[in-house]
Amino acid sequence: MESEANFTLRSDVWSFGVVMWEIYSLGSLPYSDVPIRELLPYLSSGRRLIPPSSAPSNIAKLMRMCWEMPAESRPTFVKLDFYLNGPSKRSKSGAYDTRPPILPIKPQLSSTSSPINSPKKESKVFT
Structure with a gap:
């Protein structure tokens, strides 16, 4: 392990x-x-953090995989994604879909129904 800062995808x-x-x-x-x-x-x-007892066994294994030496033996983020999410994210060609998920669109209020644009009701003041 080198003492110089060497930042890579593996680090x-x-x-x-x-x-x-x-x-x-x-x-x-x-x-x-x-x-x-x-x-x-x-x-x-060769000493490493001990995975917390609250970590499921597959997550504890993932942690140990991330800390392997040499750095080349660590999984890539693509492999980590596959390990965590399974093959469901792969396309028919075998490539991973790296696009963000499509989120549902929330209906927006029209300008006439916005609370800001709604006519103000007169408040009655009792004296």
């Missing part, structure tokens, strides 16, 4: 695994028991 996959750990640990601070100066040797020795 982003590592970070994704850490984010998943943070989610399933309900916001705990990762590596909180490791002094910052010892973190690189800690990781270089």
Whole structure:
């Protein structure tokens, strides 16, 4: 493990695994028991975060996959998506549909029915 900052898609996959750990640990601070100066040797020795007990087994496995070394052995985001969502997102050609999902359109109020444009009712003041 290099001490230089080398940011790649594979390092982003590592970070994704850490984010998943943070989610399933309900916001705990990762590596909180490791002094910052010892973190690189800690990781270089092969030690990793322990997936939280609240994480389902498939998510715990995903975390471990994200932290594999060397970086080339980590899954791509496409493979992570397939792992999490299954083959249903693949088209007939086998390619992944990377477009965002189409969301239902909410009917909009016409300008005449908007509460802002509605005629104000006179309020009666009793004196």
